[in-house]
Amino acid sequence: MDHADPLADTPATTTNPRRDWVTRRAKTLSLLTLDTASWCAGFLVATWARYEFGITPRQCASALGAALVCAVVHTAIEQVRFTARGRHPVGSVGEARDLAGTAVLAAAVALAALLPMAARPIPASVPVMGGAVALLLMGGGRVTYRWRRDRDVRPARSADRALVYGVDAASERLVRVLLGDPSGGYLPVGLLDDDPDKQGLRLEGLRVLGGRRQLEQAVHRTRASTVIFSIDGSDAELMRDVRSRTLQAGAAFKVLPPVRELLDRPVTATTVRDLHITDLLGRSQRVAELTVERGGLAGRRVLVTGAGGSIGSELCRQIARCDPGELMMLDRDESALHALQMSLHGRALLDGPELILADIRDADGIARIIAERKPDIVFHAAALKHLTLLQRHPGEAVKTNVQGTLNVLEACRDVAEFVNISTDKAANPVSVLGYSKRITERLTAHYADRFAGAFLSVRFGNVLSSRGSVLTAFQAQVGAGLPITVTHPDVTRYFMTVQEAVHLVLQAAVIGRGGEALVLDMGEPVRIAEVARRLAAEASRPTEIVFTGLRPGEKLHEDLFGVDEVDNRPLHPLISHVRVPALAPDELARLDPYGDPGELVKRLAACCDDNAARFTALPSPR
Numbered sequence: 064m065d066h067a068d069p070l071a072d073t074p075a076t077t078t079n080p081r082r083d084w085v086t087r088r089a090k091t092l093s094l095l096t097l098d099t100a101s102w103c104a105g106f107l108v109a110t111w112a113r114y115e116f117g118i119t120p121r122q123c124a125s126a127l128g129a130a131l132v133c134a135v136v137h138t139a140i141e142q143v144r145f146t147a148r149g150r151h152p153v154g155s156v157g158e159a160r161d162l163a164g165t166a167v168l169a170a171a172v173a174l175a176a177l178l179p180m181a182a183r184p185i186p187a188s189v190p191v192m193g194g195a196v197a198l199l200l201m202g203g204g205r206v207t208y209r210w211r212r213d214r215d216v217r218p219a220r221s222a223d224r225a226l227v228y229g230v231d232a233a234s235e236r237l238v239r240v241l242l243g244d245p246s247g248g249y250l251p252v253g254l255l256d257d258d259p260d261k262q263g264l265r266l267e268g269l270r271v272l273g274g275r276r277q278l279e280q281a282v283h284r285t286r287a288s289t290v291i292f293s294i295d296g297s298d299a300e301l302m303r304d305v306r307s308r309t310l311q312a313g314a315a316f317k318v319l320p321p322v323r324e325l326l327d328r329p330v331t332a333t334t335v336r337d338l339h340i341t342d343l344l345g346r347s348q349r350v351a352e353l354t355v356e357r358g359g360l361a362g363r364r365v366l367v368t369g370a371g372g373s374i375g376s377e378l379c380r381q382i383a384r385c386d387p388g389e390l391m392m393l394d395r396d397e398s399a400l401h402a403l404q405m406s407l408h409g410r411a412l413l414d415g416p417e418l419i420l421a422d423i424r425d426a427d428g429i430a431r432i433i434a435e436r437k438p439d440i441v442f443h444a445a446a447l448k449h450l451t452l453l454q455r456h457p458g459e460a461v462k463t464n465v466q467g468t469l470n471v472l473e474a475c476r477d478v479a480e481f482v483n484i485s486t487d488k489a490a491n492p493v494s495v496l497g498y499s500k501r502i503t504e505r506l507t508a509h510y511a512d513r514f515a516g517a518f519l520s521v522r523f524g525n526v527l528s529s530r531g532s533v534l535t536a537f538q539a540q541v542g543a544g545l546p547i548t549v550t551h552p553d554v555t556r557y558f559m560t561v562q563e564a565v566h567l568v569l570q571a572a573v574i575g576r577g578g579e580a581l582v583l584d585m586g587e588p589v590r591i592a593e594v595a596r597r598l599a600a601e602a603s604r605p606t607e608i609v610f611t612g613l614r615p616g617e618k619l620h621e622d623l624f625g626v627d628e629v630d631n632r633p634l635h636p637l638i639s640h641v642r643v644p645a646l647a648p649d650e651l652a653r654l655d656p657y658g659d660p661g662e663l664v665k666r667l668a669a670c671c672d673d674n675a676a677r678f679t680a681l682p683s684p685r
Contacts, residue, residue, distance in 0.1 A: 094153070097204045098197075099134040102169075105197030106130035109189040125184040129173060130193065137169040154209025162201060170194030222250040225289040226281055226314075228305055230256045230264065230271060234293035237319055238267045252285040275305050279312040293319035303597075359573050360385035363479075366438035367392055368423055368471060369445030371399020373526060374484060376406065377561045378442055378568060383407055391436055393419040394445070423467035426474075433474040440480045440572060443471055446500070450488070453495040454616040457663045458656035464499035465506075466656075469648055472510045472518070482571050483507040483520040485580060487557055490522070490625045494616030498667035504580050505646030505671075511577035512645055519575040520643065521568050522582045524557030524621065533591060537598050546607040547595045554613070555588035555620050567638070574634045582623050582630075582639040646670060 110126040111118055118126075144150075144161060151157035173190040177183050225241070227234050238251050254266060257274035264271045272281040278290065290309040292302060302318075309316040365382055369375040370392035376399070379392050394400050400418050405411040419436075421428050423445050433441075446464050447453055453460040468483065475481050485504050488497035504520040511518035527534055533556070540547050567583045575581050592608070599606040613619065624630060628641040654666055 090153075095138065098137060098201055099131070101197040101200035101204070102130040102134040102137065102193070103127055104200060105195070106133070106185070106189055106193035108196050109191075109193035110185060112192065113186045113188055122185075126189065126193075129185050129189065130197075133169045133173050133190070133194070133197075136172050137165055140165045140168055154205045154212075158205065159202060162205075163198060166194050166198040166201070222248055223289045223315075224252045224285060224287045225249040225291050225317075226253050226255055226272075226278075226285060226287045227251055227269075227291045227293055228255040228275070228278070229293040230254055230258070230261050230266060231293070233319060235266060237291070237293055238269060242267055249289060249291070252287055253281055255281060255290075275308055278305070278308045282309075282312040282314050287314060289315045289317055291317045291319055360387050360440070360569075362386070362388045363439040364389045364437060365391065365440045365442070366433070366436065367442045367444060368394070369443070369484075370394045371396045371403050372444055373532075373561060374564055374568070375442075375444040376403045377565045378444060379403060380407060381565050381569060382442075388439075389436075390417055391419055391438060392417055393421055393423075393432070395420065395422040423471055424462055426466075426470040429470045430474040433471075433478075438475075438478055440482075441471070441475050441478050442482050442484070442568060442572075443468060444484045445471075446484070446503075448486070448496065450494050450496045450616055451614050453499070454614070455660075457495045457660050457667065458658075460495045460499040461654050461656040461663065461667070464496075465502050465651060465654065468503040469506055469651070472506055473648075475510075475516070475518075476514050477516075478514075479516045480572050481507065481510070481516060481518040482568055482575070483518075484568065485520045485522040487522055487524045487582075487621045487623055488618075489580075490622040490628070492668075492671055493618060495664060495667060496616070498664070498671050501671045502646060502651070502667070504643045506648065508578040508643040509645035509647055517575060517577045519571060519577060520580040521571045521575075522580050522623070523559055523564050523567060524585050524623075525559070526564050527558055527560050534594065537595060541598055541602045541606055544604065544606075546609045547599060548609050548611050549592050549595050550611055550613050550617060551619060552592050552610055553619060554591045554617075556591060557585040557588050557621055557623065559583065559585050570635070570638065574638070576640070578643060578645070579640050580643050582641060584637040584639070585623070588620065 106126040106129055107123065110122055114122065141161075144165065151161060170190045170193070173194075174187060177185070177187050177190065227238055234254075238254075241249050241251050251267075251269055254264075254269050254271045255273060255275065255278060256262075256264075256271055261271050262273065272284070281287070282290070290305070290312075292305055306316045360382055365387045367375050367378050367382070367390070370379050371394035375392075375394070379390060382390055392400065392403060394403075397413075397420055400420065401411045401413060404413065404415070404418060419432060421432055423429055445467065447460060472481070483503055485500045486496070488494060489501040489504055490497075492498045492501045504522070507518050507520050525532055537547050563583065563585075567581065571581045592610075595608050599608060624639070624641060630639045631641065632639050634640070650670060654663065654670070656663070
């Protein structure tokens with residue numbers, strides 16, 4: 064049975080049940096009248112043709128009698144089919160298929176009844192020819208009904224006339240929805256596609272008018288004010304080229320999000336959005352290729368530390384959809400917890416047990432919380448992450464990233480799974496941030512050997528549009544009318560969306576093995592200067608790009624793997640598993656967060672080198 068669509072027979076909402084019942088009955092009676100009249104006309108035409116355009120009143124009456132019998136058989140078959148399988152929208156392909164089958168069966172019944180008769184009331188050829196004519200008339204009536212209904216529900220003339228670039232499944236759905244939404248803001252007037260095989264193709268009555276080279280001509284010819292880009296999985300270069308041609312033609316440029324973003328919601332007129340800078344970064348998301356078994360979280364008690372951050376908050380939103388037994392969200396930032404609860408529930412009374420205001424630096428407090436709440440799975444996202452600040456204040460990295468993680472690990476001896484959120488800066492680290500996160504990976508590996516649960520880390524690159532990310536900083540500079548500051552013309556970074564990051568973290572809870580670090584294949588690194596240039600080109604006023612030089616602790620190019628790590632992908636083609644050498648907490652005893660910063664940085668670096676001489680073992684800080 065067809066899915067509900069804009070061509071369905073009944074309204075989406077009911078305001079007067081009695082009136083709607085009468086409307087449905089009237090429509091059913093109209094179809095019954097159409098089908099009966101079609102059978103009568105078909106048999107009359109077939110009889111008239113059989114007798115070479117001259118029939119007697121008796122022959123006419125016989126033909127009409129046989130036609131009425133076929134109409135009754137047709138109605139009975141339709142009723143049986145409706146009871147058993149339901150019905151399709153009037154004028155749809157599914158209804159046409161069923162209508163043809165019913166007409167053939169009715170004509171076959173009439174023919175089977177006629178053949179054994181010695182004195183046939185009508186020629187045996189009449190059911191065959193008459194059935195074909197009747198089917199043509201019934202189909203024509205339904206097509207006319209659909210055409211009139213489509214015309215009535217088309218967007219108002221005040222809607223923006225739009226060309227749709229790209230002919231695929233998503234754009235077909237979009238065109239159908241836009242044409243069937245009288246309150247929609249866009250009226251499709253044509254299609255564009257560079258594929259030669261699609262030239263001249265018609266879709267929902269709209270014709271492919273050419274490719275991108277004919278875009279300007281098509282805009283002027285159709286008087287379109289908007290071009291909607293709709294090609295799933297297209298590269299950023301194509302999008303930039305089409306956008307440039309659209310703006311040159313004087314039209315607005317809009318984007319239909321990729322199919323991966325539409326899986327949980329239908330395509331509507333509001334789905335069309337403005338271009339995001341992330342659409343132009345030159346890398347395709349891998350999130351659609353990561354299948355996550357979300358059932359592994361159903362019914363389980365889940366704790367997320369750093370729940371108010373960019374990764375933590377998205378983790379909570381994704382986990383909440385997996386029907387966990389309990390979702391506990393821990394953060395030291397009360398405002399962040401307020402915003403998170405608002406995003407989850409549309410209200411933020413801050414009175415539920417799911418919100419936990421606590422600091423991972425408080426070892427006793429964290430131990431008490433985990434002992435009382437007894438989580439099955441812990442996602443540890445709490446951390447300080449700004450490289451330059453931590454380079455100046457290494458003691459804070461020790462207290463939060465190192466000792467805070469150690470506090471959480473010590474308290475999680477009874478959890479089934481522990482996932483530590485790390486960063487690509489932990490591979491061959493040269494900064495305080497990288498050192499501290501590498502140490503957390505090694506501490507997690509140590510506890511994987513000590514405890515029964517699966518303790519592992521997840522390592523990924525820069526998260527687009529997260530708080531403090533380079534893209535967010537660039538957009539703020541452009542918005543303020545300031546120059547965009549880039550450290551070096553050749554600096555590159557790995558980027559991923561927050562959706563990719565969360566998919567990887569959730570996947571880690573399913574396929575990760577204790578003592579590992581999981582690394583997502585993030586494609587090719589992106590040149591930061593190129594991102595800055597694209598943002599500058601999007602700015603409403605001229606924007607300068609200023610190169611400031613690499614800061615202490617920054618690399619020109621990031622690494623995904625350490626010098627001794629092997630890219631091994633045993634379970635998923637996009638996820639690498641690397642073994643992490645364990646680091647005992649005793650070896651952190653001489654990391655004095657209040658000591659000399661220079662000496663502290665050296666000791667952090669030494670803790671990352673498993674071949675270096677170890678410090679004298681002293682009692683654990685916990």
